[in-house]
Amino acid sequence: MKGFLIGLIVGLLLVPIGAVFYFHFGHPPVAVADPSFPMEQQVVHVPLNARIDAEAPKNAPIEPSPVNLQAGALIYRQQCAACHGLYPTASSFGGSMYPDAPQLWSPHGHGVVGVSDDPPGETFWKVDNGIRLTGMPSFRKILNPTQEWQVSLLLANADKPLPSDTLYLLQQPLYAQVTPPSSGSASATPAATTEGAK
Ligand code: HEC
Numbered sequence: 001m002k003g004f005l006i007g008l009i010v011g012l013l014l015v016p017i018g019a020v021f022y023f024h025f026g027h028p029p030v031a032v033a034d035p036s037f038p039m040e041q042q043v044v045h046v047p048l049n050a051r052i053d054a055e056a057p058k059n060a061p062i063e064p065s066p067v068n069l070q071a072g073a074l075i076y077r078q079q080c081a082a083c084h085g086l087y088p089t090a091s092s093f094g095g096s097m098y099p100d101a102p103q104l105w106s107p108h109g110h111g112v113v114g115v116s117d118d119p120p121g122e123t124f125w126k127v128d129n130g131i132r133l134t135g136m137p138s139f140r141k142i143l144n145p146t147q148e149w150q151v152s153l154l155l156a157n158a159d160k161p162l163p164s165d166t167l168y169l170l171q172q173p174l175y176a177q178v179t180p181p182s183s184g185s186a187s188a189t190p191a192a193t194t195e196g197a198k
Contacts (some may be wrong), residue, residue, distance in 0.1 A: 018058040031096040048131065056121040062146065064153040066163045072154030073169040075147050080104070082113075083135060087170040097135045104155055105170065117161035 018032075022028065029035060062068055076085075083101035085091040089168070094101035104114030115123055127148045130138030139148060162170075 032096065052122055052125050056125040058121055060153060061147055062122050062149050064157050068150045069154050069157065069163060069166045072150035075143060075151045075168045076154060077169060077174065079139065079142065081174050086174060099134050101135060105158060111159055113158040115155050120152045120156040123155050124148055128151055
């Protein structure tokens with residue numbers, strides 16, 4: 001019995017000690033370019049989906065009217081397109097994130113475009129809360145709930161014909177072509193080329 005207890009205690013101690021060694025010396029994946037952990041997708045997505053199922057609002061409080069879709073497209077350009085791409089141009093760096101930022105105007109089988117197969121309440125939850133340990137921000141302090149619904153309804157309708165003014169907004173290039181002022185301080189301000197930064 002005594003031997004069993006000692007074995008049990010040593011066994012229990014080995015687990016945290018092993019974990020400390022692994023984190024220090026085992027080179028766990030930390031770079032975007034590293035391969036994923038076994039079951040990493042499941043570990044992250046199972047609890048995320050359970051939380052969304054429990055909390056996502058079932059009905060949108062506003063309609064996908066032309067006015068709301070156009071407002072959604074303006075918000076999308078300013079807050080989302082840098083990572084999630086435009087119609088039909090992909091983000092330059094969204095695919096180089098880990099996890100990557102899905103391109104929300106890309107068709108991907110069965111007529112689905114981006115997250116058009118997700119209920120708008122699910123997208124609203126993701127926009128409002130963000131997705132932890134990914135590049136997906138929480139927009140709760142950046143957009144008001146109506147704006148979050150407008151962009152969520154836009155994405156839910158990405159597979160349907162959109163009003164032409166909304167489509168126009170999604171088709172214009174994100175970055176304005178600017179030339180540096182002739183004073184010679186050309187390289188210091190790359191931020192000057194971005195549009196709509198808050
Ligand atoms: C800084 C980059 C970044 C910005 C800006 C950003 N996102 Fe994301 N977003 C991500 C990443 C990365 C993921 C992938 C998260 C994951 O795999 O769990 C993601 C995931 C999502 C998803 C889930 C996609 C899926 O396939 O289930 C939706 C919907 C979404 N974002 C919408 C938005 C909207 C709407 C905005 C703007 C209001 C926005 N995002 C702004 C990086 C970004």
